[in-house]
Amino acid sequence: xxxxxxxxxxxxxxxxxxxxxxxxxxxxxxxxxxxxxxxxxxxxxxxxxxxxxxxxxxxxxxxxxxxxxxxxxxxxxxxxxxxxxxxxxxxxxxxxxxxxxxxxxxxxxxxx
Amino acid sequence: xxxxxxxxxxxxxxxxxxxxxxxxxxxxxxxxxxxxxxxxxxxxxxxxxxxxxxxxxxxxxxxxxxxxxxxxxxxxxxxxxxxxxxxxxxxxxxxxxxxxxxxxxxxxxxxxxxxxxxx
Numbered sequence: 088x089x090x091x092x093x094x095x096x097x098x099x100x101x102x103x104x105x106x107x108x109x110x111x112x113x114x115x116x117x118x119x120x121x122x123x124x125x126x127x128x129x130x131x132x133x134x135x136x137x138x139x140x141x142x143x144x145x146x147x148x149x150x151x152x153x154x155x156x157x158x159x160x161x162x163x164x165x166x167x168x169x170x171x172x173x174x175x176x177x178x179x180x181x182x183x184x185x186x187x188x189x190x191x192x193x194x195x196x197x198x199x
Numbered sequence: 200x201x202x203x204x205x206x207x208x209x210x211x212x213x214x215x216x217x218x219x220x221x222x223x224x225x226x227x228x229x230x231x232x233x234x235x236x237x238x239x240x241x242x243x244x245x246x247x248x249x250x251x252x253x254x255x256x257x258x259x260x261x262x263x264x265x266x267x268x269x270x271x272x273x274x275x276x277x278x279x280x281x282x283x284x285x286x287x288x289x290x291x292x293x294x295x296x297x298x299x300x301x302x303x304x305x306x307x308x309x310x311x312x313x314x315x316x317x318x
Contacts, residue, residue, distance in 0.1 A: 119305060121305065121306070125243075128290070128312065128314065129311055129312060130203075130205075130292045130294075130309035130310050130311050130312045131243070131292070131294075131309045132309070133306050133307075133308070136304065136305070136306065174242075178305060179305065180304060180305035184231055184296065186233040186235075186245050186248060186294065186307070187233075187294065187307055188245070189235075189242045189243040189244075190242060191242050192242060
């Protein structure tokens with residue numbers, strides 16, 4: 088799986104959009120970008136994933152650059168409950184028999 | 200999405216005793232489960248891959264005789280920390296693939312985690 092690079096920490100004001108960047112310059116054509124988050128003392132939670140088109144669900148939006156070398160996770164209206172470590176992971180979608188490999192992620196602090 | 204449950208959510212034990220942590224897939228059959236360990240302020244580290252009906256595959260540096268994994272049914276994998284010591288204190292998390300969805304989306308589902316404290 089391709090390597091990803093994320094900033095170690097970010098702050099966001101409550102109610103504002105949180106934009107979390109991820110670099111994955113060595114991504115292969117068949118690799119998807121996945122985002123998970125881990126709230127303190129809980130297991131990771133799936134947020135969203137995409138291949139090349141932008142994706143949106145009830146939790147977040149995922150913007151992938153045209154060259155697919157980077158992406159941004161957007162939480163449109165961050166709340167205090169969004170404070171967590173966010174992990175950007177790149178992997179082939181069909182590799183369900185293989186585990187997720189976690190980097191260090193970005194620690195997002197949402198501030199009142 | 201699919202539900203994975205762990206038990207206990209936290210456990211405190213004395214040094215030298217053994218502790219068993221259960222990981223269950225509640226609404227699907229999981230032929231493969233993954234066990235992770237997470238120390239404070241660190242990321243999740245894969246310990247082993249648990250396969251139903253066969254031996255687990257351990258990552259380099261993880262002692263298979265100390266961390267016993269049993270995946271005896273399609274809905275249950277157990278991790279037993281044998282002769283636990285304070286350095287084994289950690290947050291243990293399991294993950295599973297749901298064959299109904301994972302083969303298409305690649306998404307894996309995680310348990311709530313089990314915090315082990317060894318005194």
